[in-house]
Amino acid sequence: MTIKNHKAAYKALGVALITSGALFFTATSAYAGSDSYVSMQLETGQQQDSKRSTPKYTSNISYHSPTAFKFAYGKHYGQYRLEGEFGYAKSTINEIIGHYGQQTDESGHEEYYSLMVNGLMDFKNTTNFTPYLGAGLGAVDVHNNVSYKPLATTGTLTSDHYSWVWGYQAMAGVNWKVKPKMDVSFSYRYFATGDHTHQQSSTSGSTTVPDIKIQAARIQFIGLGLRYAF
Structure with a gap:
Protein backbone atom coordinates (compact mmCIF):
# COMPACT_ATOMS: atom_id res chain seq x y z
CA MET A 1 0.00 0.00 0.00
CA THR A 2 1.30 3.47 -0.81
CA ILE A 3 1.91 6.15 1.83
CA LYS A 4 -1.06 8.06 0.46
CA ASN A 5 -3.36 5.07 0.93
CA HIS A 6 -2.02 4.48 4.45
CA LYS A 7 -2.80 8.07 5.36
CA ALA A 8 -6.29 7.75 3.92
CA ALA A 9 -6.96 4.57 5.90
CA TYR A 10 -5.81 6.07 9.19
CA LYS A 11 -7.68 9.30 8.48
CA ALA A 12 -10.87 7.27 8.01
CA LEU A 13 -10.15 5.37 11.23
CA GLY A 14 -9.61 8.63 13.11
CA VAL A 15 -12.85 10.14 11.81
CA ALA A 16 -14.73 6.98 12.78
CA LEU A 17 -13.20 7.06 16.29
CA ILE A 18 -14.14 10.71 16.83
CA THR A 19 -17.66 10.26 15.46
CA SER A 20 -18.44 7.10 17.42
CA GLY A 21 -16.92 8.61 20.55
CA ALA A 22 -19.03 11.74 20.26
CA LEU A 23 -22.21 9.72 19.79
CA PHE A 24 -21.37 7.47 22.73
CA PHE A 25 -20.55 10.29 25.14
CA THR A 26 -23.67 12.19 24.07
CA ALA A 27 -25.85 9.15 24.74
CA THR A 28 -24.31 8.33 28.13
CA SER A 29 -24.15 11.91 29.42
CA ALA A 30 -27.96 11.98 29.66
CA TYR A 31 -27.82 9.55 32.59
CA ALA A 32 -26.58 11.39 35.68
CA GLY A 33 -25.22 9.44 38.60
CA SER A 34 -23.99 6.41 36.66
CA ASP A 35 -20.51 5.07 37.52
CA SER A 36 -17.90 5.37 34.81
CA TYR A 37 -14.98 3.03 34.19
CA VAL A 38 -12.12 2.33 31.82
CA SER A 39 -10.84 -1.12 30.97
CA MET A 40 -8.16 -2.90 28.98
CA GLN A 41 -7.95 -6.51 27.86
CA LEU A 42 -5.21 -8.75 26.44
CA GLU A 43 -6.35 -11.82 24.51
CA THR A 44 -5.26 -14.84 22.56
CA GLY A 45 -7.40 -17.31 20.67
CA GLN A 46 -8.15 -19.40 17.61
CA GLN A 47 -9.31 -18.25 14.18
CA GLN A 48 -11.47 -20.33 11.88
CA ASP A 49 -10.10 -21.03 8.39
CA SER A 50 -11.31 -18.62 5.69
CA LYS A 51 -12.05 -18.97 1.99
CA ARG A 52 -10.33 -16.68 -0.53
CA SER A 53 -11.98 -16.41 -3.93
CA THR A 54 -11.69 -14.65 -7.29
CA PRO A 55 -13.77 -15.30 -10.42
CA LYS A 56 -11.29 -18.02 -11.44
CA TYR A 57 -10.14 -19.81 -8.29
CA THR A 58 -10.80 -20.49 -4.63
CA SER A 59 -8.29 -21.18 -1.90
CA ASN A 60 -8.35 -21.80 1.84
CA ILE A 61 -6.39 -19.88 4.50
CA SER A 62 -5.41 -21.24 7.89
CA TYR A 63 -4.01 -19.05 10.68
CA HIS A 64 -1.71 -19.21 13.66
CA SER A 65 -3.19 -18.24 17.04
CA PRO A 66 -4.23 -14.57 16.91
CA THR A 67 -3.46 -11.99 19.59
CA ALA A 68 -5.55 -8.97 20.51
CA PHE A 69 -5.96 -6.06 22.88
CA LYS A 70 -8.87 -3.71 23.46
CA PHE A 71 -9.66 -0.56 25.42
CA ALA A 72 -13.11 0.54 26.56
CA TYR A 73 -14.86 3.40 28.34
CA GLY A 74 -18.20 2.57 29.91
CA LYS A 75 -20.90 3.40 32.43
CA HIS A 76 -23.01 1.39 34.86
CA TYR A 77 -26.81 1.63 34.94
CA GLY A 78 -27.74 -0.68 37.78
CA GLN A 79 -26.88 -4.20 36.67
CA TYR A 80 -26.39 -3.06 33.05
CA ARG A 81 -23.41 -1.48 31.34
CA LEU A 82 -22.94 0.45 28.10
CA GLU A 83 -19.45 0.96 26.68
CA GLY A 84 -17.54 2.16 23.65
CA GLU A 85 -14.57 0.01 22.65
CA PHE A 86 -11.51 0.18 20.40
CA GLY A 87 -9.90 -3.17 19.60
CA TYR A 88 -6.94 -4.49 17.65
CA ALA A 89 -6.29 -8.09 16.62
CA LYS A 90 -3.66 -9.71 14.42
CA SER A 91 -3.62 -13.16 12.83
CA THR A 92 -0.53 -14.49 11.05
CA ILE A 93 -1.04 -16.69 8.00
CA ASN A 94 -0.19 -20.36 8.51
CA GLU A 95 -0.74 -21.66 4.97
CA ILE A 96 -2.83 -21.10 1.86
CA ILE A 97 -4.13 -24.13 -0.05
CA GLY A 98 -6.01 -23.93 -3.36
CA HIS A 99 -6.99 -25.95 -6.42
CA TYR A 100 -3.33 -26.33 -7.40
CA GLY A 101 -2.20 -27.83 -4.12
CA GLN A 102 -0.28 -26.08 -1.38
CA GLN A 103 0.87 -22.58 -2.32
CA THR A 104 4.57 -21.71 -2.08
CA ASP A 105 6.26 -18.84 -0.26
CA GLU A 106 3.09 -17.75 1.53
CA SER A 107 3.55 -15.11 4.21
CA GLY A 108 1.72 -12.23 5.80
CA HIS A 109 -1.07 -11.43 8.22
CA GLU A 110 -4.49 -9.93 8.69
CA GLU A 111 -5.18 -7.11 11.15
CA TYR A 112 -8.53 -6.00 12.54
CA TYR A 113 -9.09 -2.46 13.87
CA SER A 114 -12.53 -2.45 15.49
CA LEU A 115 -14.88 0.22 16.86
CA MET A 116 -17.69 -1.31 18.90
CA VAL A 117 -20.59 -0.27 21.09
CA ASN A 118 -21.24 -2.97 23.69
CA GLY A 119 -24.17 -3.70 25.97
CA LEU A 120 -23.51 -5.91 29.01
CA MET A 121 -25.44 -7.34 31.95
CA ASP A 122 -23.82 -8.09 35.30
CA PHE A 123 -25.15 -10.87 37.53
CA LYS A 124 -24.45 -9.21 40.87
CA ASN A 125 -24.23 -11.25 44.06
CA ASP A 141 -11.13 -1.96 9.29
CA VAL A 142 -9.52 -5.14 7.96
CA HIS A 143 -5.90 -4.91 6.78
CA ASN A 144 -4.98 -7.77 4.46
CA ASN A 145 -1.19 -7.98 4.06
CA VAL A 146 -0.48 -11.27 2.32
CA SER A 147 2.03 -12.52 -0.25
CA TYR A 148 1.92 -15.94 -1.90
CA LYS A 149 3.06 -17.69 -5.07
CA PRO A 150 0.53 -20.12 -6.60
CA LEU A 151 2.15 -23.16 -8.24
CA ALA A 152 0.20 -22.39 -11.41
CA THR A 153 1.82 -18.98 -11.91
CA THR A 154 5.34 -17.64 -12.11
CA GLY A 155 4.73 -14.37 -10.28
CA THR A 156 4.05 -13.66 -6.62
CA LEU A 157 0.61 -12.28 -5.75
CA THR A 158 0.49 -9.66 -3.02
CA SER A 159 -2.21 -7.73 -1.21
CA ASP A 160 -1.66 -4.75 1.11
CA HIS A 161 -5.09 -3.22 1.38
CA TYR A 162 -7.65 -1.96 3.93
CA SER A 163 -11.39 -2.66 3.81
CA TRP A 164 -14.17 -1.45 6.15
CA VAL A 165 -16.85 -4.00 7.08
CA TRP A 166 -19.44 -4.51 9.80
CA GLY A 167 -18.43 -6.50 12.87
CA TYR A 168 -20.12 -8.01 15.89
CA GLN A 169 -19.16 -9.88 19.04
CA ALA A 170 -20.55 -11.81 21.98
CA MET A 171 -18.87 -11.87 25.39
CA ALA A 172 -19.01 -13.73 28.68
CA GLY A 173 -16.79 -13.62 31.71
CA VAL A 174 -16.23 -12.95 35.38
CA ASN A 175 -15.06 -9.74 37.06
CA TRP A 176 -13.12 -10.21 40.29
CA LYS A 177 -13.12 -7.17 42.57
CA VAL A 178 -9.60 -6.92 44.02
CA LYS A 179 -9.98 -3.31 45.27
CA PRO A 180 -13.02 -1.05 45.75
CA LYS A 181 -12.48 0.57 42.35
CA MET A 182 -10.49 -2.13 40.53
CA ASP A 183 -11.53 -5.44 38.97
CA VAL A 184 -9.57 -8.21 37.27
CA SER A 185 -11.56 -9.80 34.46
CA PHE A 186 -11.44 -13.27 32.91
CA SER A 187 -13.27 -13.34 29.59
CA TYR A 188 -14.39 -15.24 26.53
CA ARG A 189 -15.21 -13.38 23.30
CA TYR A 190 -16.54 -14.49 19.93
CA PHE A 191 -15.60 -11.90 17.29
CA ALA A 192 -16.76 -11.87 13.68
CA THR A 193 -16.69 -9.58 10.63
CA GLY A 194 -18.47 -9.44 7.31
CA ASP A 195 -16.84 -10.69 4.09
CA HIS A 196 -14.12 -8.30 2.90
CA THR A 197 -12.65 -7.60 -0.54
CA HIS A 198 -9.05 -6.53 -1.23
CA GLN A 199 -6.95 -5.45 -4.20
CA GLN A 200 -4.09 -7.66 -5.43
CA SER A 201 -1.00 -7.11 -7.54
CA SER A 202 1.45 -9.48 -9.28
CA THR A 203 5.24 -9.36 -9.56
CA SER A 204 4.89 -10.84 -13.05
CA GLY A 205 3.65 -7.46 -14.25
CA SER A 206 0.12 -8.59 -15.08
CA THR A 207 -2.42 -5.77 -15.17
CA THR A 208 -5.45 -8.10 -14.96
CA VAL A 209 -5.07 -9.39 -11.40
CA PRO A 210 -8.61 -9.49 -9.95
CA ASP A 211 -9.66 -8.33 -6.50
CA ILE A 212 -9.85 -11.10 -3.94
CA LYS A 213 -12.82 -11.72 -1.65
CA ILE A 214 -12.10 -13.17 1.78
CA GLN A 215 -14.72 -14.94 3.84
CA ALA A 216 -15.83 -13.32 7.10
CA ALA A 217 -13.40 -13.65 9.99
CA ARG A 218 -14.50 -15.86 12.88
CA ILE A 219 -12.30 -15.71 15.99
CA GLN A 220 -12.70 -17.06 19.52
CA PHE A 221 -10.69 -15.27 22.23
CA ILE A 222 -9.92 -15.83 25.88
CA GLY A 223 -8.59 -12.86 27.80
CA LEU A 224 -7.31 -11.28 30.98
CA GLY A 225 -8.02 -7.66 31.78
CA LEU A 226 -8.24 -4.80 34.27
CA ARG A 227 -11.10 -2.41 34.92
CA TYR A 228 -10.90 0.80 36.96
CA ALA A 229 -14.00 2.69 38.13
CA PHE A 230 -14.13 6.44 38.86
Whole structure:
Protein backbone atom coordinates (compact mmCIF):
# COMPACT_ATOMS: atom_id res chain seq x y z
CA MET A 1 0.00 0.00 0.00
CA THR A 2 1.30 3.47 -0.81
CA ILE A 3 1.91 6.15 1.83
CA LYS A 4 -1.06 8.06 0.46
CA ASN A 5 -3.36 5.07 0.93
CA HIS A 6 -2.02 4.48 4.45
CA LYS A 7 -2.80 8.07 5.36
CA ALA A 8 -6.29 7.75 3.92
CA ALA A 9 -6.96 4.57 5.90
CA TYR A 10 -5.81 6.07 9.19
CA LYS A 11 -7.68 9.30 8.48
CA ALA A 12 -10.87 7.27 8.01
CA LEU A 13 -10.15 5.37 11.23
CA GLY A 14 -9.61 8.63 13.11
CA VAL A 15 -12.85 10.14 11.81
CA ALA A 16 -14.73 6.98 12.78
CA LEU A 17 -13.20 7.06 16.29
CA ILE A 18 -14.14 10.71 16.83
CA THR A 19 -17.66 10.26 15.46
CA SER A 20 -18.44 7.10 17.42
CA GLY A 21 -16.92 8.61 20.55
CA ALA A 22 -19.03 11.74 20.26
CA LEU A 23 -22.21 9.72 19.79
CA PHE A 24 -21.37 7.47 22.73
CA PHE A 25 -20.55 10.29 25.14
CA THR A 26 -23.67 12.19 24.07
CA ALA A 27 -25.85 9.15 24.74
CA THR A 28 -24.31 8.33 28.13
CA SER A 29 -24.15 11.91 29.42
CA ALA A 30 -27.96 11.98 29.66
CA TYR A 31 -27.82 9.55 32.59
CA ALA A 32 -26.58 11.39 35.68
CA GLY A 33 -25.22 9.44 38.60
CA SER A 34 -23.99 6.41 36.66
CA ASP A 35 -20.51 5.07 37.52
CA SER A 36 -17.90 5.37 34.81
CA TYR A 37 -14.98 3.03 34.19
CA VAL A 38 -12.12 2.33 31.82
CA SER A 39 -10.84 -1.12 30.97
CA MET A 40 -8.16 -2.90 28.98
CA GLN A 41 -7.95 -6.51 27.86
CA LEU A 42 -5.21 -8.75 26.44
CA GLU A 43 -6.35 -11.82 24.51
CA THR A 44 -5.26 -14.84 22.56
CA GLY A 45 -7.40 -17.31 20.67
CA GLN A 46 -8.15 -19.40 17.61
CA GLN A 47 -9.31 -18.25 14.18
CA GLN A 48 -11.47 -20.33 11.88
CA ASP A 49 -10.10 -21.03 8.39
CA SER A 50 -11.31 -18.62 5.69
CA LYS A 51 -12.05 -18.97 1.99
CA ARG A 52 -10.33 -16.68 -0.53
CA SER A 53 -11.98 -16.41 -3.93
CA THR A 54 -11.69 -14.65 -7.29
CA PRO A 55 -13.77 -15.30 -10.42
CA LYS A 56 -11.29 -18.02 -11.44
CA TYR A 57 -10.14 -19.81 -8.29
CA THR A 58 -10.80 -20.49 -4.63
CA SER A 59 -8.29 -21.18 -1.90
CA ASN A 60 -8.35 -21.80 1.84
CA ILE A 61 -6.39 -19.88 4.50
CA SER A 62 -5.41 -21.24 7.89
CA TYR A 63 -4.01 -19.05 10.68
CA HIS A 64 -1.71 -19.21 13.66
CA SER A 65 -3.19 -18.24 17.04
CA PRO A 66 -4.23 -14.57 16.91
CA THR A 67 -3.46 -11.99 19.59
CA ALA A 68 -5.55 -8.97 20.51
CA PHE A 69 -5.96 -6.06 22.88
CA LYS A 70 -8.87 -3.71 23.46
CA PHE A 71 -9.66 -0.56 25.42
CA ALA A 72 -13.11 0.54 26.56
CA TYR A 73 -14.86 3.40 28.34
CA GLY A 74 -18.20 2.57 29.91
CA LYS A 75 -20.90 3.40 32.43
CA HIS A 76 -23.01 1.39 34.86
CA TYR A 77 -26.81 1.63 34.94
CA GLY A 78 -27.74 -0.68 37.78
CA GLN A 79 -26.88 -4.20 36.67
CA TYR A 80 -26.39 -3.06 33.05
CA ARG A 81 -23.41 -1.48 31.34
CA LEU A 82 -22.94 0.45 28.10
CA GLU A 83 -19.45 0.96 26.68
CA GLY A 84 -17.54 2.16 23.65
CA GLU A 85 -14.57 0.01 22.65
CA PHE A 86 -11.51 0.18 20.40
CA GLY A 87 -9.90 -3.17 19.60
CA TYR A 88 -6.94 -4.49 17.65
CA ALA A 89 -6.29 -8.09 16.62
CA LYS A 90 -3.66 -9.71 14.42
CA SER A 91 -3.62 -13.16 12.83
CA THR A 92 -0.53 -14.49 11.05
CA ILE A 93 -1.04 -16.69 8.00
CA ASN A 94 -0.19 -20.36 8.51
CA GLU A 95 -0.74 -21.66 4.97
CA ILE A 96 -2.83 -21.10 1.86
CA ILE A 97 -4.13 -24.13 -0.05
CA GLY A 98 -6.01 -23.93 -3.36
CA HIS A 99 -6.99 -25.95 -6.42
CA TYR A 100 -3.33 -26.33 -7.40
CA GLY A 101 -2.20 -27.83 -4.12
CA GLN A 102 -0.28 -26.08 -1.38
CA GLN A 103 0.87 -22.58 -2.32
CA THR A 104 4.57 -21.71 -2.08
CA ASP A 105 6.26 -18.84 -0.26
CA GLU A 106 3.09 -17.75 1.53
CA SER A 107 3.55 -15.11 4.21
CA GLY A 108 1.72 -12.23 5.80
CA HIS A 109 -1.07 -11.43 8.22
CA GLU A 110 -4.49 -9.93 8.69
CA GLU A 111 -5.18 -7.11 11.15
CA TYR A 112 -8.53 -6.00 12.54
CA TYR A 113 -9.09 -2.46 13.87
CA SER A 114 -12.53 -2.45 15.49
CA LEU A 115 -14.88 0.22 16.86
CA MET A 116 -17.69 -1.31 18.90
CA VAL A 117 -20.59 -0.27 21.09
CA ASN A 118 -21.24 -2.97 23.69
CA GLY A 119 -24.17 -3.70 25.97
CA LEU A 120 -23.51 -5.91 29.01
CA MET A 121 -25.44 -7.34 31.95
CA ASP A 122 -23.82 -8.09 35.30
CA PHE A 123 -25.15 -10.87 37.53
CA LYS A 124 -24.45 -9.21 40.87
CA ASN A 125 -24.23 -11.25 44.06
CA THR A 126 -22.79 -11.10 47.58
CA THR A 127 -19.29 -12.26 46.55
CA ASN A 128 -16.38 -10.42 44.91
CA PHE A 129 -16.97 -12.38 41.68
CA THR A 130 -19.51 -10.97 39.20
CA PRO A 131 -20.36 -12.99 36.07
CA TYR A 132 -21.49 -11.05 33.00
CA LEU A 133 -22.83 -11.49 29.47
CA GLY A 134 -22.66 -8.99 26.63
CA ALA A 135 -22.81 -8.29 22.92
CA GLY A 136 -21.44 -5.60 20.63
CA LEU A 137 -21.88 -4.17 17.16
CA GLY A 138 -19.69 -1.83 15.15
CA ALA A 139 -17.26 -1.34 12.28
CA VAL A 140 -13.99 -3.14 11.52
CA ASP A 141 -11.13 -1.96 9.29
CA VAL A 142 -9.52 -5.14 7.96
CA HIS A 143 -5.90 -4.91 6.78
CA ASN A 144 -4.98 -7.77 4.46
CA ASN A 145 -1.19 -7.98 4.06
CA VAL A 146 -0.48 -11.27 2.32
CA SER A 147 2.03 -12.52 -0.25
CA TYR A 148 1.92 -15.94 -1.90
CA LYS A 149 3.06 -17.69 -5.07
CA PRO A 150 0.53 -20.12 -6.60
CA LEU A 151 2.15 -23.16 -8.24
CA ALA A 152 0.20 -22.39 -11.41
CA THR A 153 1.82 -18.98 -11.91
CA THR A 154 5.34 -17.64 -12.11
CA GLY A 155 4.73 -14.37 -10.28
CA THR A 156 4.05 -13.66 -6.62
CA LEU A 157 0.61 -12.28 -5.75
CA THR A 158 0.49 -9.66 -3.02
CA SER A 159 -2.21 -7.73 -1.21
CA ASP A 160 -1.66 -4.75 1.11
CA HIS A 161 -5.09 -3.22 1.38
CA TYR A 162 -7.65 -1.96 3.93
CA SER A 163 -11.39 -2.66 3.81
CA TRP A 164 -14.17 -1.45 6.15
CA VAL A 165 -16.85 -4.00 7.08
CA TRP A 166 -19.44 -4.51 9.80
CA GLY A 167 -18.43 -6.50 12.87
CA TYR A 168 -20.12 -8.01 15.89
CA GLN A 169 -19.16 -9.88 19.04
CA ALA A 170 -20.55 -11.81 21.98
CA MET A 171 -18.87 -11.87 25.39
CA ALA A 172 -19.01 -13.73 28.68
CA GLY A 173 -16.79 -13.62 31.71
CA VAL A 174 -16.23 -12.95 35.38
CA ASN A 175 -15.06 -9.74 37.06
CA TRP A 176 -13.12 -10.21 40.29
CA LYS A 177 -13.12 -7.17 42.57
CA VAL A 178 -9.60 -6.92 44.02
CA LYS A 179 -9.98 -3.31 45.27
CA PRO A 180 -13.02 -1.05 45.75
CA LYS A 181 -12.48 0.57 42.35
CA MET A 182 -10.49 -2.13 40.53
CA ASP A 183 -11.53 -5.44 38.97
CA VAL A 184 -9.57 -8.21 37.27
CA SER A 185 -11.56 -9.80 34.46
CA PHE A 186 -11.44 -13.27 32.91
CA SER A 187 -13.27 -13.34 29.59
CA TYR A 188 -14.39 -15.24 26.53
CA ARG A 189 -15.21 -13.38 23.30
CA TYR A 190 -16.54 -14.49 19.93
CA PHE A 191 -15.60 -11.90 17.29
CA ALA A 192 -16.76 -11.87 13.68
CA THR A 193 -16.69 -9.58 10.63
CA GLY A 194 -18.47 -9.44 7.31
CA ASP A 195 -16.84 -10.69 4.09
CA HIS A 196 -14.12 -8.30 2.90
CA THR A 197 -12.65 -7.60 -0.54
CA HIS A 198 -9.05 -6.53 -1.23
CA GLN A 199 -6.95 -5.45 -4.20
CA GLN A 200 -4.09 -7.66 -5.43
CA SER A 201 -1.00 -7.11 -7.54
CA SER A 202 1.45 -9.48 -9.28
CA THR A 203 5.24 -9.36 -9.56
CA SER A 204 4.89 -10.84 -13.05
CA GLY A 205 3.65 -7.46 -14.25
CA SER A 206 0.12 -8.59 -15.08
CA THR A 207 -2.42 -5.77 -15.17
CA THR A 208 -5.45 -8.10 -14.96
CA VAL A 209 -5.07 -9.39 -11.40
CA PRO A 210 -8.61 -9.49 -9.95
CA ASP A 211 -9.66 -8.33 -6.50
CA ILE A 212 -9.85 -11.10 -3.94
CA LYS A 213 -12.82 -11.72 -1.65
CA ILE A 214 -12.10 -13.17 1.78
CA GLN A 215 -14.72 -14.94 3.84
CA ALA A 216 -15.83 -13.32 7.10
CA ALA A 217 -13.40 -13.65 9.99
CA ARG A 218 -14.50 -15.86 12.88
CA ILE A 219 -12.30 -15.71 15.99
CA GLN A 220 -12.70 -17.06 19.52
CA PHE A 221 -10.69 -15.27 22.23
CA ILE A 222 -9.92 -15.83 25.88
CA GLY A 223 -8.59 -12.86 27.80
CA LEU A 224 -7.31 -11.28 30.98
CA GLY A 225 -8.02 -7.66 31.78
CA LEU A 226 -8.24 -4.80 34.27
CA ARG A 227 -11.10 -2.41 34.92
CA TYR A 228 -10.90 0.80 36.96
CA ALA A 229 -14.00 2.69 38.13
CA PHE A 230 -14.13 6.44 38.86
